Amino acid sequence: MAGRIEDYALIGDLQTAALVGRNGSIDWLCFPRFDSPSCFGALLGGKENGHWLLAPVNATECTSRSYVGDSLVLETFWETSTGTAKVIDFMPQRDATPDVIRIVEGISGSVDMRGELRLRFDYGRVVPWVRRTDNQRVAVAGPDSVWMRDHPSIHSYGKGFATIAEFTVRAGERLPMILSWMPSHYTVPPGQDAEKSLRETLDGWYEWSTKARYQGPYQDLVMRSMIVLKSLSYQPTGGIVAAATSSLPEQIGGERNWDYRFCWLRDSTMTLSALLRGGCIEEAVAWRQWLLRAVAGDPAALQIMYGVGGERRLPELVAKWLPGYEGSVPVRFGNAAVEQLQLDVYGEVIDTLHTALEAGIPTERHVWGLVKALMDFLEGHWHEPDEGIWEVRGGRRHFVHSKIMCWVAFDRAVKMAEATGMTAPLARWRWTRDAIHADVCAKGYDPELGAFTQYYGGKTLDAATLFVVKTGFLPPDDPRVVSTVKAVRDGLSHDGFVRRYSTGTANDSAVDGLPGEEGAFLACSFWLADALVAIGHKEEARALFEQVAAISNDLGLISEQWDPRAGRQLGNTPQAFTHVALVNTAFLLAES
Numbered sequence: 001m002a003g004r005i006e007d008y009a010l011i012g013d014l015q016t017a018a019l020v021g022r023n024g025s026i027d028w029l030c031f032p033r034f035d036s037p038s039c040f041g042a043l044l045g046g047k048e049n050g051h052w053l054l055a056p057v058n059a060t061e062c063t064s065r066s067y068v069g070d071s072l073v074l075e076t077f078w079e080t081s082t083g084t085a086k087v088i089d090f091m092p093q094r095d096a097t098p099d100v101i102r103i104v105e106g107i108s109g110s111v112d113m114r115g116e117l118r119l120r121f122d123y124g125r126v127v128p129w130v131r132r133t134d135n136q137r138v139a140v141a142g143p144d145s146v147w148m149r150d151h152p153s154i155h156s157y158g159k160g161f162a163t164i165a166e167f168t169v170r171a172g173e174r175l176p177m178i179l180s181w182m183p184s185h186y187t188v189p190p191g192q193d194a195e196k197s198l199r200e201t202l203d204g205w206y207e208w209s210t211k212a213r214y215q216g217p218y219q220d221l222v223m224r225s226m227i228v229l230k231s232l233s234y235q236p237t238g239g240i241v242a243a244a245t246s247s248l249p250e251q252i253g254g255e256r257n258w259d260y261r262f263c264w265l266r267d268s269t270m271t272l273s274a275l276l277r278g279g280c281i282e283e284a285v286a287w288r289q290w291l292l293r294a295v296a297g298d299p300a301a302l303q304i305m306y307g308v309g310g311e312r313r314l315p316e317l318v319a320k321w322l323p324g325y326e327g328s329v330p331v332r333f334g335n336a337a338v339e340q341l342q343l344d345v346y347g348e349v350i351d352t353l354h355t356a357l358e359a360g361i362p363t364e365r366h367v368w369g370l371v372k373a374l375m376d377f378l379e380g381h382w383h384e385p386d387e388g389i390w391e392v393r394g395g396r397r398h399f400v401h402s403k404i405m406c407w408v409a410f411d412r413a414v415k416m417a418e419a420t421g422m423t424a425p426l427a428r429w430r431w432t433r434d435a436i437h438a439d440v441c442a443k444g445y446d447p448e449l450g451a452f453t454q455y456y457g458g459k460t461l462d463a464a465t466l467f468v469v470k471t472g473f474l475p476p477d478d479p480r481v482v483s484t485v486k487a488v489r490d491g492l493s494h495d496g497f498v499r500r501y502s503t504g505t506a507n508d509s510a511v512d513g514l515p516g517e518e519g520a521f522l523a524c525s526f527w528l529a530d531a532l533v534a535i536g537h538k539e540e541a542r543a544l545f546e547q548v549a550a551i552s553n554d555l556g557l558i559s560e561q562w563d564p565r566a567g568r569q570l571g572n573t574p575q576a577f578t579h580v581a582l583v584n585t586a587f588l589l590a591e592s
């Protein structure tokens with residue numbers, strides 16, 4: 001069975017990522033891209049769906065683990081009755097092939113180790129043919145081949161459709177094991193020097209983290225979050241995925257299981273804003289190029305998400321053969337939300353382009369062309385109902401957050417035109433901006449509830465209405481802002497952990513179209529902290545930030561949601577949204 005979500009460490013090579021459990025098992029890995037079918041899928045089933053265990057014989061959980069400095073190189077320590085060993089896990093920054101390298105180092109005495117490698121291609125379904133060639137093994141099925149090379153002193157043999165390795169590591173020894181993916185019609189991958197790859201990988205991360213350095217409170221957490229955000233960027237194109245996984249449940253045993261291995265414009269723009277705050281200019285430029293390529297052709301028909309290469313079709317399918325994380329089914333790959341209308345996305349994109357301009361990245365002509373095409377579309381559509389930030393599946397509504405973000409789009413577009421002197425229908429944009437503002441104030445605030453509501457005419461709260469102050473839509477001392485912040489705090493929090501909206505009643509599921517409940521949405525807790533700072537409750541904000549940040553795992557990783565009753569992480573992991581929100585709140589607290 002898979003471990004708890006917070007048991008997993010992340011390793012990656014800026015094109016894909018793997019999750020390593022506290023028991024030494026890699027339970028999730030998709031080759032060669034984030035959104036490729038997995039070859040290790042035990043996370044969503046059992047070991048028969050693919051995994052790679054490497055641990056001392058009979059050990060169940062490591063003694064400790066940590067990343068090497070500001071890198072994504074993981075060191076897992078094992079103390080046993082006969083000695084201590086560590087396993088160094090990493091994915092070298094990509095050359096010809098994607099690789100996972102595990103170096104077993106003896107620290108004291110000697111430790112008997114055991115490896116268990118089960119490759120299962122196509123999301124845990126296909127058992128490959130494995131054969132030995134020279135000093136390596138190769139597993140082949142369909143388009144995939146995986147090559148396995150071990151140090152000569154590692155004895156391995158095939159058993160029960162798995163490759164078993166048994167060996168002893170003694171103090172001072174370093175024994176590498178290398179796994180490389182190749183398209184199956186290629187021949188042997190180039191040889192790899194594990195130690196050299198390790199040095200280069202560490203150098204790469206150190207070089208990046210020197211540029212991204214953040215100085216301030218919660219230093220380690222913020223830097224780790226920035227590294228996570230970087231690791232979710234797909235280097236060849238500049239696209240950024242929302243999380244490394246699919247179908248980790250928002251309720252254990254429930255149906256709210258989604259695939260996050262795609263580039264949501266919302267999540268990626270927020271990621272960029274956080275990286276930009278941390279001084280990462282290159283990523284912003286690369287993402288903007290990705291965006292321009294992705295939307296080229298018909299920019300007005302903006303999709304809310306794309307594949308990392310800019311792909312437009314991400315059909316959602318149910319993997320009936322996978323039993324799901326702790327029985328949470330269906331397991332989904334692809335995401336039907338791609339078809340939705342989510343008007344907030346226009347605001348997030350324009351806001352990020354405006355932030356980039358403010359950070360000194362000039363708005364070139366073709367970027368301005370995109371802005372104008374998006375604004376043209378929005379002028380004709382802002383007043384329509386949509387599926388909103390939460391991607392509801394219960395039908396379109398006039399979500400207040402979507403309208404606020406439409407206002408953001410016009411507000412920032414006007415500011416960009418003013419700052420750059422680029423041509424624009426400024427009078428019309430200003431008029432529409434003010435019309436949206438008036439519409440939201442008239443239809444989005446409920447004096448009885450004392451808050452902005454989830455949608456026009458609704459009677460329920462939504463944490464996304466906190467954007468009313470985050471975006472500058474209303475000033476922080478406006479009584480409607482203050483009362484909304486307090487209403488969200490009092491009405492959606494569970495011991496400080498904020499739900500995005502309420503779930504569990506018939507009315508709630510009519511809105512989101514889904515049965516069951518879910519955990520507290522961690523980004524919303526950070527948004528509440530931001531809003532508390534804005535209305536002057538700084539100490540309360542700080543306490544909330546610390547409480548929420550404390551649920552990150554031993555490595556500083558956080559998933560999408562938290563179950564306050566069971567005290568465990570829920571949802572896909574590590575999730576960009578949550579790490580972005582953490583970074584932003586830390587900056588805000590530092591500045592305030």
Ligand SMILES: OC[C@H]1O[C@H](O[C@H]2O[C@H](CO)[C@@H](O)[C@H](O)[C@H]2O)[C@H](O)[C@@H](O)[C@@H]1O
Binds near residue numbers: 258267392393
């Ligand atoms: O709640 C239902 C929806 O949940 C997912 O969307 C959430 O994750 C997205 C990626 O992080 C985020 O952009 C969005 O705001 C969240 O609601 C899922 O991807 C949707 O398909 C699903 O309808």
